[in-house]
Every structure is written in C-alpha cells, then in structure tokens.
Amino acid sequence: MTVPVTRKDLMIVxxxxxxxxxxxxxxxxLTLDGEDVIDCExxxxxxxxGMEKNSGKPNNSTISTYVTRWDYLATMFTEAITVNAPEKLxxxxxxxxxxxxxxIMLELSRIASHLLWLGPFMADIGAQTPFFYIFRERELIYNxxxxxxxxxxxxxxxxxxxxxxxxPYGWIExxxxxxxxxxxxxxEYQKLITRNPIFLERVExxxxxxxxxxxxxxxxxxxxxxxxIQWDLRKVDNYECYNExxxxxxxxxxxxxxxxxxxxxGEMKESIKMIQQALEGIPGGPYxxxxxxxxxxxxNSEWNDFAYRFISKKPSPNFELSKQELYARVxxxxxELGIYLIGDNSVFPWRWKIRPPGFINLQILPxxxxxxxxxxxxxxxxxxxxxxxEVDR
Amino acid sequence: xxxQFIFQYSWDILPKKWxxxxxxxxxxxxxxxxxxxxxxxxxxLKWHTYTRVQVLIDICGVDYPSRxxxxxxxxxxxxxxxxxxxxxxxxxxxxxxxxxxxxLFPSAGWWEREVWDMFGLSFIxxxxxxxxxxxxxxxxxxxxxxxxxxGYVEVRYDDPEKRVVSEPIEMTxxxxxxxxxxxxxxxSDG
Numbered sequence: 001m002t003v004p005v006t007r008k009d010l011m012i013v014x015x016x017x018x019x020x021x022x023x024x025x026x027x028x029x030l031t032l033d034g035e036d037v038i039d040c041e042x043x044x045x046x047x048x049x050g051m052e053k054n055s056g057k058p059n060n061s062t063i064s065t066y067v068t069r070w071d072y073l074a075t076m077f078t079e080a081i082t083v084n085a086p087e088k089l090x091x092x093x094x095x096x097x098x099x100x101x102x103x104i105m106l107e108l109s110r111i112a113s114h115l116l117w118l119g120p121f122m123a124d125i126g127a128q129t130p131f132f133y134i135f136r137e138r139e140l141i142y143n144x145x146x147x148x149x150x151x152x153x154x155x156x157x158x159x160x161x162x163x164x165x166x167x168p169y170g171w172i173e174x175x176x177x178x179x180x181x182x183x184x185x186x187x188e189y190q191k192l193i194t195r196n197p198i199f200l201e202r203v204e205x206x207x208x209x210x211x212x213x214x215x216x217x218x219x220x221x222x223x224x225x226x227x228x229i230q231w232d233l234r235k236v237d238n239y240e241c242y243n244e245x246x247x248x249x250x251x252x253x254x255x256x257x258x259x260x261x262x263x264x265x266g267e268m269k270e271s272i273k274m275i276q277q278a279l280e281g282i283p284g285g286p287y288x289x290x291x292x293x294x295x296x297x298x299x300n301s302e303w304n305d306f307a308y309r310f311i312s313k314k315p316s317p318n319f320e321l322s323k324q325e326l327y328a329r330v331x332x333x334x335x336e337l338g339i340y341l342i343g344d345n346s347v348f349p350w351r352w353k354i355r356p357p358g359f360i361n362l363q364i365l366p367x368x369x370x371x372x373x374x375x376x377x378x379x380x381x382x383x384x385x386x387x388x389x390e391v392d393r
Numbered sequence: 394x395x396x397q398f399i400f401q402y403s404w405d406i407l408p409k410k411w412x413x414x415x416x417x418x419x420x421x422x423x424x425x426x427x428x429x430x431x432x433x434x435x436x437x438l439k440w441h442t443y444t445r446v447q448v449l450i451d452i453c454g455v456d457y458p459s460r461x462x463x464x465x466x467x468x469x470x471x472x473x474x475x476x477x478x479x480x481x482x483x484x485x486x487x488x489x490x491x492x493x494x495x496x497l498f499p500s501a502g503w504w505e506r507e508v509w510d511m512f513g514l515s516f517i518x519x520x521x522x523x524x525x526x527x528x529x530x531x532x533x534x535x536x537x538x539x540x541x542x543x544g545y546v547e548v549r550y551d552d553p554e555k556r557v558v559s560e561p562i563e564m565t566x567x568x569x570x571x572x573x574x575x576x577x578x579x580x581s582d583g
Binding site (some may be wrong): 044045048050052053088089215216217218229231236324325326327336338340342350351353355359360363392393 | 418420421423447448449450451453455456467469473476478480498499500502503511524525526527528535536540542
C-alpha cells in the first residue's frame with residue numbers, strides 16, 4: 001500500500017535499540033515525510049538469548065529459572081505455562097488448593113503487569129505522574145509475592161503438580177487488605193487519566209484495528225478484545241479453576257488505543273473481583289502433588305497423605321515426558337502465551353517452542369503507523385504492550 | 394460444531410492427496426500433508442464455512458536428524474468461531490522450499506522468518522525473508538540439532554579497534570553433558 005508523499009526526499013530515521021521510550025530493546029527504522037510516517041520497520045533480536053535451545057539440555061525442573069525471564073513483568077504466567085504443558089501431557093492431577101493458589105497468583109501477576117504497562121504508556125505520552133503511582137501498588141504486590149514465594153519478581157514458585165510452598169499464615173488477610181486498597185487506587189487512576197482531555201486527544205482514534213483485521217493478524221489478549229471480539233482463554237478453555245468464579249470479559253468496540261486502555265483498566269478490576277472470590281473460597285488440602293516427582297508412580301501413594309504436607313525435605317523432582325505433542329496455552333496479560341511441547345520419552349523435551357504474544361502483536365505495528373504522525377508511534381507502540389524479553393526469547 | 398466435528402468433517406471432505414495422514418489424540422488433532430498441498434489445504438481450512446480457522450497461532454520448526462526429510466514444520470491453527478484447534482504438519486529437508494502462507498495469514502510473515510533463521514528452511518513468495526532473531530552477520534542455523542549449544546563464535550569488545558569483534562569460541566572448561574535421566578533417582582533400567 002503506497003502512501004502519498006508531499007516531497008521527493010524522504011528522511012530515514014533510526015529509533016535505535018537504546019531509547020527511553022522503547023519498551024525494551026527494539027529498533028525501528030522509520031521513513032518520514034516531514035512529520036508523517038511513511039513506513040516503519042521493526043528490527044528485533046537484540047534480546048535473543050536462545051531460550052528454546054537451552055531447554056533441550058536442562059530438564060524440566062531446572063528450566064523454571066529461565067522461564068521467568070521471557071516476560072519479566074508477568075512472571076507467574078510464564079511459570080504457569082511451563083508447568084501446565086507437562087501436566088497436560090501426562091494428565092497430572094493438581095490438588096484443588098494448589099489450583100486456587102495458582103489462580104490468585106496469576107491474577108495478582110496480571111494486575112502487576114497491567115500496572116507496569118500503564119506507567120510507561122503514560123510516560124511515553126507525556127504524563128510523568130502515573131509512573132510513580134503504579135509503583136506504589138506494585139510494591140504492595142511485590143511484598144505479597146515475597147511473603148509467599150521468597151522472591152519479589154522471579155519467583156520459581158510453580159511446580160508440576162502444584163506450587164512450591166503453601167501460603168504463610170496471615171497472607172490471606174493481607175491480600176484482602178490489598179484488594180480493598182487497590183480498588184481505591186484504580187478509582188484514582190480513572191479520575192486522573194480517563195477523562196483527561198489531553199490524554200483523550202493523544203489516544204482517541206489512534207491506531208484503529210478492526211475486528212476482522214485483528215483476527216486475521218492473529219492478535220490476542222486485550223488487543224483483540226478492544227476490537228470487539230469477546231475472546232478470552234480463561235472463559236473459552238476453562239483451565240485451572242476459572243469457571244468457578246463469577247466474572248465478565250472486558251471488551252470494547254472501537255479498537256483504538258483508548259479502547260485498549262479501557263480494556264486493561266477493566267481487566268484489573270475484574271482480577272480484583274476474582275482474587276476476592278478465590279480468597280474467600282480457598283479450600284484446604286495439599287498444595288502439591290508429591291507423587292509425580294517419582295519416576296515409578298503409583299496410585300494412592302503415601303506421598304499425598306496428610307502427614308507428608310508438612311515435611312521439610314520433599315523427594316527431588318524428576319519428571320519424564322512421554323512421546324507426545326501438545327500445545328498448551330494461558331491467557332497472559334499481553335495475549336495468548338503458548339508452548340508447543342514435543343516429548344521424547346526422557347526428561348529432556350525434543351522441542352520446546354514458545355509462542356509469545358508480543359511477537360505476534362508487534363507485527364501489526366508497521367500497518368498501524370502508516371500516515372500517522374511521529375508522536376503517535378509512541379502511543380501505538382505503548383498500547384500494543386510488548387515486552388522484548390518474550391518477543392526475542 | 395466442536396473440535397472433533399471440524400476435524401472429522403475436513404478429513405471426510407478433503408482429497409486424500411492433500412492429507413495423507415491424520416492423527417487424533419486428546420492433546421490435539423493433526424493433519425499430515427506434503428509441501429505441495431500445504432497452501433491449498435490451509436486455504437480450504439481458512440475460508441470454508443464449516444471450518445473457518447482464521448487464526449494462525451504458531452509456525453514451529455522441528456528437527457529430526459534421523460529422518461530423511463529431517464525438518465518438520467508445524468502450523469498451529471485456531472478457529473475463533475467454533476473454538477477449535479487444528480495442527481497441520483509437513484516434512485521437508487534442507488533444500489525443499491515451502492510455499493509461504495503470508496497471503497492467507499499475515500501473521501505468518503515473522504514466523505516464517507524465524508523458521509528460516511533458526512532452521513534454514515526457505516519459503517517461496519515470502520515478501521521479506523531474512524534473519525530476525527540472530528545477530529547481524531550470523532552464520533549457521535541455531536536450532537538445528539547439529540548446532541552446538543555454545544555456538545561457534547564468541548564476541549568481545551576489542552579496544553584497539555574500538556568495536557565489538559567476533560572470534561572463534563574458546564572455552565576454558567570442557568562442556569559437561571550429564572547423560573543420565575536424573576542425578577537423584579535411579580531407574581530400574583539403568
């Protein structure tokens with residue numbers, strides 16, 4: 001599609017990998033006609049670390065420290081998918097309590113990810129203040145994670161068959177306090193941002209994606225839901241225990257950057273609702289299926305009895321994958337995060353393909369910025385919500 | 394219309410020349426095809442009213458060096474209308490060229506670039522086939538099984554030349570490969 005130009009010599013500008021508003025190391029080569037963008041070419045690969053090759057050598061229990069480095073802002077999702085894929089392959093039963101704990105952690109991680117999307121998005125547009133406000137709430141989430149898992153960001157918390165450790169005493173009350181506080185925080189953001197005329201000028205009508213186009217380009221997550229398609233893997237796939245809670249899919253019709261912003265703010269509020277319901281309904285029981293750690297598994301083994309929940313030294317994790325293929329997916333805050341796993345009758349998988357949502361969502365950027373002004377690139381790039389850690393792997 | 398219905402319907406309707414094997418399992422249904430019929434098969438799956446798989450989720454390359462056609466390209470597809478997922482698999486060797494599906498699914502653009510970069514499979518009719526994830530001037534295709542984990546070159550900053558240079562790799566310790574299944578538990582078959 002050729003864009004009409006007003007002058008003969010177009011300027012080629014490099015928005016280099018190091019740039020304050022690039023979300024990670026992304027290089028954009030822009031062809032400009034004055035202030036209008038004629039073409040934009042993203043160049044990736046600056047953060048490629050060879051994650052998929054690495055998983056051929058270490059086995060499943062040692063890969064878990066790598067996986068949080070793909071999407072380093074929503075780390076629970078990468079761990080969840082690493083653990084869900086072998087669980088589905090081998091039909092491992094996860095205890096009910098572990099499923100609830102996982103859902104609580106995933107939704108807290110989703111809120112954390114959307115908060116750290118909101119801060120830089122507003123900072124790119126020019127509003128510096130929300131960037132500090134989001135870190136207030138994110139610090140509270142970090143505290144909760146540190147109490148439960150031991151680490152603020154890269155948790156290594158999920159195990160095949162459950163979670164690594166149970167929630168400490170008093171964690172649930174602290175989490176309830178956080179939920180109540182966070183709802184007032186979201187109201188503050190809405191008062192400050194959503195009806196702000198400067199914000200609306202920058203964001204309304206910018207980067208419109210139609211519903212058909214979004215499906216064609218393979219988008220997922222809030223980008224798809226902001227274009228009118230009500231597709232959420234938590235409702236569609238019914239994984240973990242999401243079908244036991246009462247919540248709605250957040251979606252908008254327009255498909256511009258404002259719609260994507262509203263979808264994400266709405267998702268944060270729905271996540272709080274889900275966390276509150278999960279905290280009220282969390283059952284007792286074991287937090288991990290310890291039997292799956294052994295190679296020769298037996299049914300009704302003594303490892304899942306009541307007494308073994310409180311041992312301090314668990315059997316070391318061994319997990320063998322049989323010779324099957326599987327595509328497992330979760331609804332990450334950025335889109336559909338998936339793993340295509342080919343087992344090989346050993347502890348090492350034959351192929352471990354990561355399907356990152358950011359890689360696909362970023363492909364539409366050259367289409368969206370044609371005929372936009374230079375300043376709109378930041379708005380559009382921010383509203384796509386990419387993390388180069390998962391785009392490049 | 395659910396997953397099984399779409400799969401069964403397509404298997405009944407499609408000519409056997411296009412789909413020469415099919416496999417159903419609880420973990421996903423898949424069609425095996427060959428590279429000549431890949432494009433018409435995906436075209437059918439995308440546009441036909443009863444299948445309508447409009448979303449290309451993933452293109453994945455797999456390397457089986459023991460086979461004659463050593464690479465396998467897997468297309469993961471999703472139909473949002475019927476909530477069904479289908480996998481289409483082809484095999485190719487190093488010199489086979491597969492027809493690109495960019496005109497059907499625009500998201501295939503970068504996926505095919507990645508398969509080219511990581512495995513060396515080239516695609517016909519791709520608008521822009523070049524490396525996407527590896528370094529500028531990188532030689533080799535990393536995800537092939539005969540490419541070592543550590544690679545062949547290492548980079549360092551060279552002060553006299555004032556830039557980063559690539560040199561053949563020099564490891565001070567031999568690469569340790571642990572061959573047994575688990576360091577903790579011994580299996581009965583050793």
